[in-house]
Amino acid sequence: MKKLNQLFKRYWQLFSAAAVVLIIGLGVFGYSRSQVHAAAGRTRVVFWHEMKGPGQKKLVTFINEFNKSQSKYEVVPQFQGGYNDVIQKIMNTHGTDASPAIFQSMDISTSQMYHSGFTVPMQKFIDKENYDVSKIASVARGVATRNNTLLAMPFNTSQTTLYYNAGLLKKYNITPPPVNPTYSDITRVSKQLYDRSNHKVKGISVESYSWLFEQFLSNANEEFANKNDGHTGISTKVNFTGPTAIKSMTWVQDRVKYGDFMNFGSHKNEMAVFLSNKLGIYMQTSADMSVLAKGLGKNLGVTYYPRPDGVKANGISVGGASLWISNDKSEAVQKGAWEFTKFLINPKNQARWEKATGYLAINKDSANEPILKQSYEKLPMLKVPSDQLKSAKANYTNSGIFVDGVVAARSLIQNAMQQIYAGKDVYKSLKAAEDSYNKVLESNNLANGWTK
Amino acid sequence: MIESLPSTKQQPKGPEANQEITAKVKSFELKKNDKYYAWLFLGPSILLLTVFVFFPMLRTLYLSLFLTDTFGNPTVFVGLKNYAILLKSTSYIASLKATGTYVISVSIFTIIFGLLLAALANQKLRGIGFFRNIFTATMGVSVSVSAVFWLFMFNPSIGILNKVVTAFGFHPIAWLTTPGWAMTAVIATTVWMHLGFTFLLFFGALQAVPKSLYDAASVSGASSRYQFWHITLPMISPTMFFVAVITLISGFKSFGLIDLMTGGGPTNATNLLVYRVYKDAFMNGNYAQASTEAIFLTIIIAIITFVQFKLLAKRVNY
Numbered sequence: 001m002k003k004l005n006q007l008f009k010r011y012w013q014l015f016s017a018a019a020v021v022l023i024i025g026l027g028v029f030g031y032s033r034s035q036v037h038a039a040a041g042r043t044r045v046v047f048w049h050e051m052k053g054p055g056q057k058k059l060v061t062f063i064n065e066f067n068k069s070q071s072k073y074e075v076v077p078q079f080q081g082g083y084n085d086v087i088q089k090i091m092n093t094h095g096t097d098a099s100p101a102i103f104q105s106m107d108i109s110t111s112q113m114y115h116s117g118f119t120v121p122m123q124k125f126i127d128k129e130n131y132d133v134s135k136i137a138s139v140a141r142g143v144a145t146r147n148n149t150l151l152a153m154p155f156n157t158s159q160t161t162l163y164y165n166a167g168l169l170k171k172y173n174i175t176p177p178p179v180n181p182t183y184s185d186i187t188r189v190s191k192q193l194y195d196r197s198n199h200k201v202k203g204i205s206v207e208s209y210s211w212l213f214e215q216f217l218s219n220a221n222e223e224f225a226n227k228n229d230g231h232t233g234i235s236t237k238v239n240f241t242g243p244t245a246i247k248s249m250t251w252v253q254d255r256v257k258y259g260d261f262m263n264f265g266s267h268k269n270e271m272a273v274f275l276s277n278k279l280g281i282y283m284q285t286s287a288d289m290s291v292l293a294k295g296l297g298k299n300l301g302v303t304y305y306p307r308p309d310g311v312k313a314n315g316i317s318v319g320g321a322s323l324w325i326s327n328d329k330s331e332a333v334q335k336g337a338w339e340f341t342k343f344l345i346n347p348k349n350q351a352r353w354e355k356a357t358g359y360l361a362i363n364k365d366s367a368n369e370p371i372l373k374q375s376y377e378k379l380p381m382l383k384v385p386s387d388q389l390k391s392a393k394a395n396y397t398n399s400g401i402f403v404d405g406v407v408a409a410r411s412l413i414q415n416a417m418q419q420i421y422a423g424k425d426v427y428k429s430l431k432a433a434e435d436s437y438n439k440v441l442e443s444n445n446l447a448n449g450w451t452k
Numbered sequence: 453m454i455e456s457l458p459s460t461k462q463q464p465k466g467p468e469a470n471q472e473i474t475a476k477v478k479s480f481e482l483k484k485n486d487k488y489y490a491w492l493f494l495g496p497s498i499l500l501l502t503v504f505v506f507f508p509m510l511r512t513l514y515l516s517l518f519l520t521d522t523f524g525n526p527t528v529f530v531g532l533k534n535y536a537i538l539l540k541s542t543s544y545i546a547s548l549k550a551t552g553t554y555v556i557s558v559s560i561f562t563i564i565f566g567l568l569l570a571a572l573a574n575q576k577l578r579g580i581g582f583f584r585n586i587f588t589a590t591m592g593v594s595v596s597v598s599a600v601f602w603l604f605m606f607n608p609s610i611g612i613l614n615k616v617v618t619a620f621g622f623h624p625i626a627w628l629t630t631p632g633w634a635m636t637a638v639i640a641t642t643v644w645m646h647l648g649f650t651f652l653l654f655f656g657a658l659q660a661v662p663k664s665l666y667d668a669a670s671v672s673g674a675s676s677r678y679q680f681w682h683i684t685l686p687m688i689s690p691t692m693f694f695v696a697v698i699t700l701i702s703g704f705k706s707f708g709l710i711d712l713m714t715g716g717g718p719t720n721a722t723n724l725l726v727y728r729v730y731k732d733a734f735m736n737g738n739y740a741q742a743s744t745e746a747i748f749l750t751i752i753i754a755i756i757t758f759v760q761f762k763l764l765a766k767r768v769n770y
Contacts, residue, residue, distance in 0.1 A: 084735050091523050112522055112737075202609070208718070264608060265628040265718070273609045404522055408736035411716075415543075418718040422630065440738070447519035447527045447740075 042074040045336040048090075048103035050083055050321065054290075055156065058356040066343045073336035083321065084407070087112060094118045094328055101329045102337035104155060106321045107143050108406040111230060113324055114151055115404060115448070120327045123149040125338040136345065139315055139392045140362045142399025144322045146231070152322035153341050156359045159318055160215045160305045161286040161385045164189065167299030168280055172196040177281075179384075180304045180313050183251045186281060193280040194260035203260030204281040205270050206252050208417035210410035211319060212283055216248035218398045219307045221314035225441075230402030234450045236441060238409065240416070240434040241427060247308050249417070249426045256421055263421050285319060286385035290358035293379055302384040304391075315392020317400045320359060360389050405444055409437045509750075515743035524739045534744040543720055544728075544745075551724045554639060555703035561643045562699045563692065566650030573651070574658045584655065590648035599712035602641045603628075606713075631721035634714050638722050641709055646702070650695055657691035658684070693764050700760065704753055725749045 051059050056079065063075045080086050083106040093099040094116070105113055113119055122144075126133050133141065133150065140154040162181070169176050174192045177185045190203025206212060217224050222244040227233035239245070255261035262279070264270040271288060273279045275295040283305065292300050307313045323344070325337045343349065350361035351369035366372055367386065376383040392398055403409070412433040419429040445451045516534055518526030538544050573584045590598070605611050606627035614624040627637045661684060669679050685692075707726050710716060716723035716731060723731075729749065733742035 087737070088734060115522055262608065263626065263629045265626075265714075266603070269603070269607050272607065276610055278609045405737055408738065411731065411736070414717065415719055418629075422719065440736075443519050444738075448521045449527065 042072060043332050043336050045073050045075045045102060045333055045340060046100040047075050047077050047337075047340070048080045048086060048100040049077060050080055050086055050104055050106075051156065052079075055357045055359070058353060062344060062349060062353075063340075066340055069343070070339070073339060075336070075340050083109070090118065090326075091116065094326065099326055099328055101333045102323055102325050102340065104321045105152070105324055107317075107319050107400050108410075110144055110151065110322070110400065111402045111404045111406075114146055114402075118326060118328070119151065119324045120334060121149050121151050122153050122323075122325065122338075122341070123151070125325075125335075125341075126150060131342070135347075135364050137318075137360075137362045137364065137389050138394040139389065139398055140318050142394035143318055145394075145399065146402070152324045153345060154318065154320070154322045154362050155344060156320040156353075156357070157318045157362050157389070158285040158287045158320045158359055159316055159385055159389055160212060160283055161289070161388065162186070162281065162283050162303050162305055163274065163288065163292060164281045164301040164303070165274065165277060165279070165296065165299060166301035167296065168193060168197075168201060168277055169301070170299075172201075176301055177303050181306050182309045182311075183248070183306050184309050186306050187251070187255070190255060190260045190281055191258065194258075199259070201277070202262040202273075202279045204255055205262055205264055205273075205279055206255075206283055207267055207270055208263065208414050208421060209267070210413040210417070213245070213248070213413050213417060214401065215305055215316040217242070217244050218316045219305055219314055220244040220247075220311045221395070221397045223397060224401050225403050228396035229399070231396045231399065234445060235403045236445065238403075238434055238437050238441065240413065240430045240437075244308055244311075245430055246426055249420050249430065252417075253420050253423070253426055256423070261421075263418075286360055287358040289382060289385065293382060298379070300379075300381055302381040304384070304388045314395070315398045316388075317398045318360075318389070354386070360386050362389075364390060403441070404448070405440065408440050409433075412437050512743045512746050515740055516747050518740055520739040522737065524737070526740070530740075534740055535748075538741070538744055538748065543723070546720055547723050547725055547728050550635065550721060551704070553635060554642075554706070554722075554724055555700055557639045558642050558646070558703045558706075559696055559699040561639070562646045562650050563695055565643060566647055566654050566695065567692075569647065569651045570654035570658055573655055587651045587655075588648045590645055591652070592648075593645070595645070595708035596712060598641065598645055599709050602637070602644075603713060606637055628714055629718050631719055634718055634721050638709060638713060641713065642703070642706060645709070646699055650699070653691050653695055654688065657688040661687040696764065697757070697760060700756065701753065704749070725752070 047063070049056075049059060060077060063077050066075055067073075078100065080089060080103075086103060086105055087109050090099070090103060090105070090113075125131070136154065137157075140157050141150055144150060144152040144154055162177070164177060166176060169189065172193060174189055174196070177189050186204065192203075193201055194203040214224060220243075222242045223229055223239055225235035225238045227235050229235070252261065256263075262273075264273055264279075267284060270279070270282050270284070271291070274282055275292070289302070304313065305316050323341050325334055325341070327334075329337075344353075345363055347361075347363045347365035348369055350363040351366040351372045353359060354361040354366065355371050355375055361367070361372065367376075367383075401409075413430075416429040416433040420426050442451075515526055517529060517531060519528040519530055521527045569587045573580060573587055605613050608614055608624055608626050608629070611627070613627065618624055625633055628634050665683050665687070666679055669683060674682070704724075705726055706724060707730065710722055710724055710727045711730075714722045716727050725745065726749065729742050729745045732738045732745060736742075
């Protein structure tokens with residue numbers, strides 16, 4: 001019994017010691033936090049971002065420069081993990097001290113952010129100071145626009161691009177694909193490469209990735225979801241079985257059947273194989289550019305995303321993420337967030353951003369900046385994705401998909417693509433994905449009270 | 453509380469006896485307070501369990517009866533409809549089958565290879581210590597690291613596995629992009645990851661089998677195969693049971709490898725139940741569906757663990 005009593009005493013001693021440590025710790029932490037705020041004498045603008053690697057490095061440089069360039073605001077960067085994580089975090093912290101003043105959120109979250117009502121449209125600040133937003137690429141603005149109001153500012157922007165190994169093409173005496181190619185232009189190159197290399201080199205790879213499927217539709221001006229891809233209302237149905245959907249997937253399946261196609265399972269694998277001269281063509285984000293240019297140098301070829309034969313290219317939408325300003329912070333903080341946004345998208349910084357990361361400069365004036373001019377002169381193909389971005393005029397089908405929960409649609413399409421690559425019927429595979437997602441849309445609209 | 457039990461020994465005499473009696477009375481009084489002690493000691497864990505286990509469990513059950521909106525709030529009550537949808541969904545049934553294949557293969561192969569390695573390492577040979585260390589090495593490798601280098605080995609064009617396959621004159625295999633091979637690849641990687649720990653357990657068990665038993669068997673002329681089936685196996689059966697339970701349960705919980713190697717693909721062939729819950733909740737934002745799946749998973753694991761204890765426990769010699 002004595003032992004038990006001792007244990008009991010010990011227990012309380014430990015417990016109270018832990019409690020004291022905790023209280024002191026919290027006190028010190030709270031004090032130091034308020035100290036940061038007070039000592040700076042500036043308005044604190046917390047910025048949540050999801051950039052890793054070179055992107056993060058460059059972003060931190062920009063933030064330091066911004067903080068030095070003026071004395072009113074202090075931007076505090078906080079890395080928050082992946083794009084999907086941030087959406088959940090915003091939904092759960094809005095209205096608390098933990099929420100950021102400005103945050104980066106991915107292209108397909110636009111609809112969800114809009115419906116949350118947690119943000120101030122960028123348009124408000126643009127109108128206030130007559131900021132010339134026409135300098136920002138039109139399709140980039142398109143993904144973050146509702147009713148002619150710019151909701152968020154596109155920041156790290158990429159587009160799908162077609163890469164080919166120009167060195168291999170030269171070796172086997174094959175004419176490179178033209179700018180703005182059709183499916184058959186690509187087929188020709190891919191087949192020739194496969195045949196002339198005695199099947200040692202694969203012609204083409206298209207990752208089973210829904211973003212690529214979506215861009216096939218965009219480039220042919222075909223709707224993904226009704227109500228103009230959700231831009232003019234709440235989408236109630238999706239369309240994965242339209243003419244272009246079938247045409248593009250049949251095209252890929254034909255390549256699988258011929259043998260010049262290979263599915264590498266992941267972007268990383270695909271890139272590694274391409275760099276080791278075992279693959280002629282692949283289509284991926286323009287952000288691969290810096291790595292590919294470093295690996296292949298002048299042997300890298302780049303051209304626009306392909307379009308169906310006989311169809312005029314409509315242009316493709318952008319991927320990446322935009323900057324959103326939260327509405328749960330004071331006017332002064334919001335103003336600071338806007339000033340920071342302007343700083344990030346000015347021509348010079350966008351040019352440096354493109355050079356450092358491979359994301360596309362969204363500011364049209366960036367191309368005149370010496371830093372980009374020089375690198376374009378050195379390797380002219382670096383300019384191709386940026387030309388592709390500027391060449392498109394925004395309309396509903398090339399401005400992203402304004403639907404809540406596109407992520408779920410993406411995994412269904414990905415599944416359908418994998419089935420198609422494995423030889424299943426194109427229409428049936430796509431139809432199954434379409435039916436499944438229509439059910440998701442229906443219950444989602446019901447849960448959010450959007451069904452009449 | 454052993455001290456408070458009535459002693460069956462002879463009562464000591466003299467002043468010591470008096471002391472003993474007073475101590476007994478005191479301890480009897482304290483017995484009434486035992487329940488306070490009980491609450492005191494159990495309190496923190498009950499509090500923690502309530503906050504982090506019981507509440508989320510009940511919340512999950514609650515969410516599974518609703519449709520959830522963009523914020524994850526339950527908005528429309530649908531009763532058991534989510535469950536009905538799930539049971540009718542062909543992709544869920546496929547996930548169930550895939551999980552079954554995965555979990556069973558992983559535990560069987562882990563046991564076989566773990567035991568094999570342990571039996572090898574149990575020989576008294578020169579330099580065996582080196583191999584004993586090597587065999588446990590996978591314990592020190594994190595999931596992400598092993599996923600990354602297996603990914604490179606599985607690369608269809610430049611991976612070492614296909615180099616080996618083509619060297620033998622076969623066609624290169626699309627390891628992670630054909631459904632059957634992807635499952636094989638994921639199983640192989642998981643078994644490899646589990647092997648270190650399993651080896652350690654089996655090796656320890658083998659070392660603990662008394663030598664005298666083998667000596668006795670040898671004297672009576674039993675073959676080494678006979679010795680294995682009738683001495684080794686029964687003696688290590690508790691370890692075997694333990695390994696079976698933990699590999700089965702960790703198989704159900706497998707997440708990191710799937711996420712890094714296949715992302716549930718191709719064509720959902722490796723979309724195991726846990727991964728599915730994660731995907732539905734945190735990527736698709738469909739908390740209601742994910743909650744329903746989580747409840748199903750709980751039921752499945754509970755049933756399997758119960759059956760396992762009932763069936764296997766009988767065959768274990770302690």
